[in-house]
Amino acid sequence: MQVERRARRAGRVLLVNASDRVLLFRGSDPTAPDVNYWFTPGGGLDDGETTAQAAARELYEETGLAVPVEKLGPAVHSEVALFSFDGVAYRQEQDFYLVRVPQWRVDTGGFDEVERRWVHAHDWWSVPELRETGEMIYPADLVAVLTGAGVGPC
Known part of the structure; x- marks a missing residue:
């Protein structure tokens, strides 16, 4: 069986509250429903969107928080993520934006x-x-990404 491969771009958000805590969602893959992992809000770009526009749209859709794109500022982290979801192998170029509330x-x-x-x-x-957690967290270097963005103790 040949695996479908898909390249995409995404905008993600590091939503951080006044206690320096970051919001993560816990999910699973339909092909491995018993394997759970934690991830930041965000998702793939719609046609014509920038990563900042996608990050702002996804933040609203997933959390109800509306943040104007111009308030996001520059991306605080960029990476390429390789992952599978529902039988599709993704190569995802993604930018992360810090939003404090x-x-x-x-x-x-x-x-x-x-x-x-x-x-x-x-x-x-x-x-x-x-x-300290043994849970799967994405991105895997989230601690370094957060501390590099000035979140939490160094």
């Missing part, structure tokens, strides 16, 4: 059908908690 009550009412089915929870994580 005093606090936020996450509203997942904007989730699409795939998100409603495969995103199971969300939580706010501190840098020390991320350092």
Whole structure:
């Protein structure tokens, strides 16, 4: 069986509250539903979007928080992620934007059908908690990305 391969670009958000905790979603893959992992809000670009526009749109859809694109500022981290989801192998170029809020009550009412089915929870994580956890976190170097962006203890 040949695996479909897909290249895409994405905009992601490091949503950080006043306690220096970052919002992560917990999800799984339809091909491995018992394997859970944590990841930042964000997703692929729609036609004609920049990564900042996608990050702002996805942040609103996934959390209910509306942030104007011009308030995102420059990307604080860029990387290429290789991953599989639902039998498709992705090569995803992604930019991360830092958004700070005093606090936020996450509203997942904007989730699409795939998100409603495969995103199971969300939580706010501190840098020390991320350092100590045995859970799968994406990106794998999230602690370094956050501390490089001035989040949490160095």
